[in-house]
Amino acid sequence: MIIKTCKTIPGSEITDPAVFKQRRQLIKAMLALGITGSGIYSSFADATEVNWQNVPKGYQPKEPLSATSADIVKNHTNYYEFTYNKTDATSLAQALPIDPWSVEITGEVEKPGVYHLEDLISQNTLQEYIYRFRCVEAWSMVVPWIGFPLASLLKKVQPLSTAQFVQFTTLNDVKNMPNLSDKHVLEWPYVEGLRLDEAMHPLTILATGMYGEVLPKQNGAPLRLVVPWKYGFKSIKAIVKIELVKKAPLTSWSKSAPHDYGFYANVNPDVPHPRWSQSTERVLGAGFFTPRRKTELFNGYADEVASLYSNMNLREYF
Ligand code: MTE
Secondary structure (H helix, E strand, O other): OOOOOOOOOOOOOOOOHHHHHHHHHHHHHHHHOOOOOOHHHOOOHHHOOOOHHHOOEOOOOOOOOOOOOHHHHHHOOOOOOOOOOOOOHHHHHHHOOOOOOEEEEEEOEOOOEEEEHHHHHHOOOOEEEEEEEEOOOOEEEEEEEEEEEHHHHHHHHOEOOOOOEEEEEEOOOOOOOHHHHOOOOOOOOOEEEEEHHHHOOOOOEEEEEEOOEEOOHHHOOOOEEEOOOEOHHHOOOOEEEEEEEOOOOOOHHHHHOOOOOOOOOEOOOOOOEOOEOOOEEEEOOOOOOOOOEEOOHHHHOHHHHHHHHOOOOOOOOO
8 A cells, every 4th residue: 555645845835745746746757758738737848849759659559540639529528427418527527626636446456555646647657549439329539548557557456366347436526526416317426347357458548648638627637547449438537446346346327227338338330229329420520521430349449359258249248
């Protein structure tokens, strides 16, 4: 368990030391990548020039993907704790305090503990992962995330041999998340889960940034999951707890509508949602007359992940 105490940091007198240290380490990590952006980084003179040559690339797609405009990705979001529409989380989520932030890692694991975000970031190598992102509502985008493989964190905390699944939980902030009083759509907090081998897969990342900047609050800051071969609802935002468990977790969407949303939620054009087809998708940002894109099995990542499901009937385990 590693909650590190804060050392005195010169210049931090005007800020809470914990907040100062977290920001400093995040900035250091981002600068090491040659990443700059607006907001917190703009006060650093040497951070004004973006040098993408220095950004280590994570997964390399077979064909280069061109990212969806950042404006679209930041302003078309699903964040049910705040709103059921796609636009209002951009402003509503700004009230969420995310600094300092820590994640509890618990359950069937050798090294449980409460880990500060700054430690998670400094002890893992941030890279850029340009992934397709396919929502179960049949729209899609391409996002250049910045993060690190979930596997590298899990290896450090050492899952026990009894651990079969990983359960993730979002912050439950009744004061700042207006919909937490509404239990009609989902039970809160938002919970998601993966099988342990899915969680350990190198494509599964924890994201802390996107588009060369720190992750916007409406997109799940400060820490969210990204699983590119699964429908977007698996990619849980604002994670505060990661629990290694023996049995498949009861996830928010499968609990609220078990016939609509399965635990696996692998992108699959041949398994329709009960109320709509999944065979094509609307590409966000594409022109009005651009035809819909044909949805690919496992969202185009079949070469990498199909072996995880080789003995499974994907209609049954949807
Ligand atoms: N995580 C939390 N905590 N709350 C949510 O409402 N929505 C999910 C997922 N993660 C959601 C969440 C859904 S339905 C999708 S499609 C993606 O986040 C959307 O991510 P984006 O808003 O960054 O595009």
